[in-house]
Amino acid sequence: MITKGIKQLCAEAEEEIETMTVEEVMAVHADEDVVLVDIRDIRELWRDGTIPGAQHMPRGMLEFWVDPESPYHRELFTTGKKFIFYCAGGLRSALAAKAVHDMGLTPVAHMRGGYGAWSMANGPTKEKEIKVPKK
DSSP states (O other): OOSSOHHHHHHHHHHHSEEEOHHHHHHHTTOTTEEEEEOSOHHHHHHHOBOTTOEEOOGGGHHHHHOTTSTTOOGGGGSOOEEEEEOSSSHHHHHHHHHHHHTTOOSEEEETTHHHHHHHTTOOOBOOOOOOOOO
């Protein structure tokens, strides 16, 4: 039997990391020192769209992309910018932000309510292009 459920894990994550409202994220969306990170699965982006300018970094690769010792490391994570993570509803992004915070990445935050809350607040969105592999 598990000793902690997802609700408790997310609540604990939010005690340690910054949780931003959609309105707070909208206010810094265009800031050059802020990177919005969409951790949803690519199929969610294709289906629902994304926030213009957000970087797509699937949750399953995030720690590998943050770690400078990893062969998958992304230089973006060495820029000193603030990273604001979001998912569909705000649960995965809380866990993702805590995981990279625990790795030492700062500053990080996550957006409460995720892309769903962003869309409900009429935040700008764009369709994600579906790229079909060439034969």
